[in-house]
Amino acid sequence: MSESIKTDVVIVGAGPAGLFAxxxxxxxxxxxxxxxxxxxxxxxxxxxxxxxxxxxxxxxxLVTGQGLVDQLLRQIEPxxxxxxxxxxxxxxxxxxxxxxxxxxxxxxxGQSFECKVVIVAAGGGSFQxxxxxxxxxxxxxxxxxxxAVRKMEDFRGKNVVIVGGGxxxxxxxxNLAPIAKRLTLIxxxxxxxxxxxxxxxxxxxxxxxxxxxxxxxxxxxAGEAGELSAATLKASDGSAREIACExxxxxxxxxxxxxxxxxxxxxxxxxxxxxxTEKFETNIPGIFAxxxxxxxxxxxxxxxxxxxxxxxxxxxxxxxxxPDKRLTFQYTTSSSNLxxxxxxx
Numbered sequence: 355m356s357e358s359i360k361t362d363v364v365i366v367g368a369g370p371a372g373l374f375a376x377x378x379x380x381x382x383x384x385x386x387x388x389x390x391x392x393x394x395x396x397x398x399x400x401x402x403x404x405x406x407x408x409x410x411x412x413x414x415x416l417v418t419g420q421g422l423v424d425q426l427l428r429q430i431e432p433x434x435x436x437x438x439x440x441x442x443x444x445x446x447x448x449x450x451x452x453x454x455x456x457x458x459x460x461x462x463x464g465q466s467f468e469c470k471v472v473i474v475a476a477g478g479g480s481f482q483x484x485x486x487x488x489x490x491x492x493x494x495x496x497x498x499x500x501x502a503v504r505k506m507e508d509f510r511g512k513n514v515v516i517v518g519g520g521x522x523x524x525x526x527x528x529n530l531a532p533i534a535k536r537l538t539l540i541x542x543x544x545x546x547x548x549x550x551x552x553x554x555x556x557x558x559x560x561x562x563x564x565x566x567x568x569x570x571x572x573x574x575x576a577g578e579a580g581e582l583s584a585a586t587l588k589a590s591d592g593s594a595r596e597i598a599c600e601x602x603x604x605x606x607x608x609x610x611x612x613x614x615x616x617x618x619x620x621x622x623x624x625x626x627x628x629x630x631t632e633k634f635e636t637n638i639p640g641i642f643a644x645x646x647x648x649x650x651x652x653x654x655x656x657x658x659x660x661x662x663x664x665x666x667x668x669x670x671x672x673x674x675x676x677p678d679k680r681l682t683f684q685y686t687t688s689s690s691n692l693x694x695x696x697x698x699x
């Protein structure tokens with residue numbers, strides 16, 4: 355095994371919350387290494403909905419998932435973080451004390467890290483899509499059956515069938531309807547869990563004969579060499595019919611797995627990591643949790659909340675990394691010192 359890499363902070367997860375934490379830590383002269391099981395940065399934003407519009411990022415009326423990731427990466431360039439992709443954190447060993455934390459973190463690739471702070475920004479942990487119980491669906495996966503929309507152009511001019519009744523199904527119904535040859539939305543009941551405005555917009559498209567809505571479920575698929583041609587719809591009354599289908603997108607949700615993080619001695623609650631709301635620290639001093647993986651009273655699973663949590667975690671992390679240095683809060687708008695770090699002064 356190679357010698358341990360010594361750094362100030364190890365961030366587990368390179369999604370939006372983890373990336374912005376690099377920025378907040380960098381302003382405080384804190385160096386970071388990030389470990390992510392995915393082959394690229396961005397977490398779910400980049401992996402599951404890179405072209406999906408996001409409307410609730412402050413100052414950005416609209417930004418795509420990948421667009422947000424690209425801007426976050428640009429924002430942290432001055433701090434030169436080191437990324438370790440395609441790896442999972444397998445073990446964590448506590449070497450220090452509550453007053454002076456020190457950890458050894460081991461990744462699945464065999465590399466180990468020594469750091470004073472660990473920030474868990476792993477979203478829901480490792481995730482995989484829940485698959486519909488359709489015989490032979492594996493033959494079509496990644497060719498004409500997709501569990502996420504990574505490139506909208508792949509669906510242009512195609513007969514697209516979306517299955518599901520939540521926000522993802524409704525959002526992609528609205529986004530793909532203008533470019534699909536014909537779009538069909540299928541849900542097992544005529545009751546949808548998505549945002550009311552999305553449900554209304556979907557029903558308006560149905561009323562205008564711009565998309566089709568069927569109540570039931572897909573029971574079989576037809577096609578050759580991985581390319582779909584039709585799907586069998588089993589309606590709620592038990593009848594069956596074939597519908598044209600060249601692209602199938604089932605949105606049945608994700609199965610989240612915490613993985614080895616669950617063995618770190620954190621006081622887990624329903625597979626989430628409880629934290630305080632002052633500094634978003636766990637029950638183990640020096641280990642913080644930000645973003646979707648944490649829980650506390652009033653928690654909202656919003657990207658902007660992950661940004662806020664990372665900012666406050668960085669303030670406490672400074673005390674562990676620089677125990678003898680007084681922290682003076684500064685604004686990037688007025689501090690020439692911070693602007694110099696960002697390369698703007």
